[in-house]
């Protein structure tokens with residue numbers, strides 16, 4: 559029985575709050591806090607109506623450490639689940655250290671003025687969390703998050719050495735909007751418009767955005783054009799599994815999405831540096847976010863599925879082996895359960911599972927800063943099956959994209 563504070567009341571925060579409330583035997587008291595309290599109140603009302611559980615709400619500016627400290631001291635949780643934006647990771651980690659509370663997030667820190675993600679800023683907290691006897695679990699959504707748990711599971715049960723890893727991420731859903739992003743538009747567009755990168759033979763190979771692509775045959779969906787992107791979990795995976803010779807991340811995009819994005823880039827709307835408008839400084843990408851549909855409004859009438867998995871080639875007992883592990887998730891089913899689309903759902907459920915394990919399982923209670931592949935994957939894999947994200951596996955079968 560543990561108290562928890564969830565920070566961020568967007569698409570993902572709403573799913574985390576619903577799923578924690580649905581597991582109130584572990585999360586005995588829940589507070590949802592965010593910049594806009596009315597959004598927290600709306601989610602709290604849905605939760606009470608759908609699951610009969612009351613949660614508390616609060617307003618907080620998570621860029622401000624003293625404000626966070628005051629909130630955490632007043633509620634006294636065992637941990638904070640950070641599902642605000644990556645910009646807030648360090649301030650929330652600072653506040654957790656100051657109040658003696660454990661920490662979990664779903665995306666690694668990015669400075670607001672540089673579109674660049676890497677773990678260095680958060681890994682630098684290692685000694686402080688260790689000395690305080692506190693745990694910080696980084697990137698516990700689906701990708702990053704479950705993709706690393708899948709790799710840890712494959713490494714533990716299926717391989718002596720993993721050599722080739724392809725993380726493949728497909729959203730074959732249709733939300734009926736001309737252009738929208740499935741999670742925070744600002745973060746999403748920053749991720750997609752920067753150079754791609756993958757790991758090969760001990761070094762990072764940098765490529766122009768979207769310049770490597772091919773059709774990948776996703777289970778239950780069929781072939782979809784998929785593009786190599788840099789994704790943050792690659793950094794920790796190649797560090798923690800040094801036998802990996804090549805690691806790539808692929809994501810699907812429809813032609814209409816790419817055309818909109820190209821136009822937005824060409825006219826300067828994806829810029830992250832301030833421009834003067836009517837005497838004010840505005841950041842074009844922040845303005846664009848304000849006019850695009852919010853991710854938490856896409857759920858109703860969203861149809862189709864996501865499919866995310868890891869395909870791995872390596873050796874076991876001296877022989878070549880391939881292993882593919884994946885989850886398919888249906889947008890409409892997610893909406894029925896927690897009023898969310900599948901991209902928010904596949905992020906929020908693993909965040910809740912990570913928090914549940916940190917509160918209940920000694921293998922997941924370790925002082926220091928951790929990435930998901932560094933902990934015992936078995937209890938996490940069990941909970942995925944019972945908490946809404948069942949997985950499937952295939953050994954030495956036909957792969958979605960052949961080597």
Ligand code: NDP
Nearest residue numbers: 566567568569570593594620642665699700701702741742
């Ligand atoms: P949203 O934009 O829908 O929600 C973000 C929430 O954070 C909003 O409620 C926003 O408040 C709040 N927020 C922003 N700044 C502050 C602040 N300074 N203080 C307090 N609250 C703040 O994003 P999503 O829910 O789609 O994404 C949430 C996180 O999940 C992001 O970090 C994203 O990168 C990550 N993610 C991870 C994935 C994974 O698989 N690992 C996949 C998808 C997302 P307001 O309502 O006022 O704007």
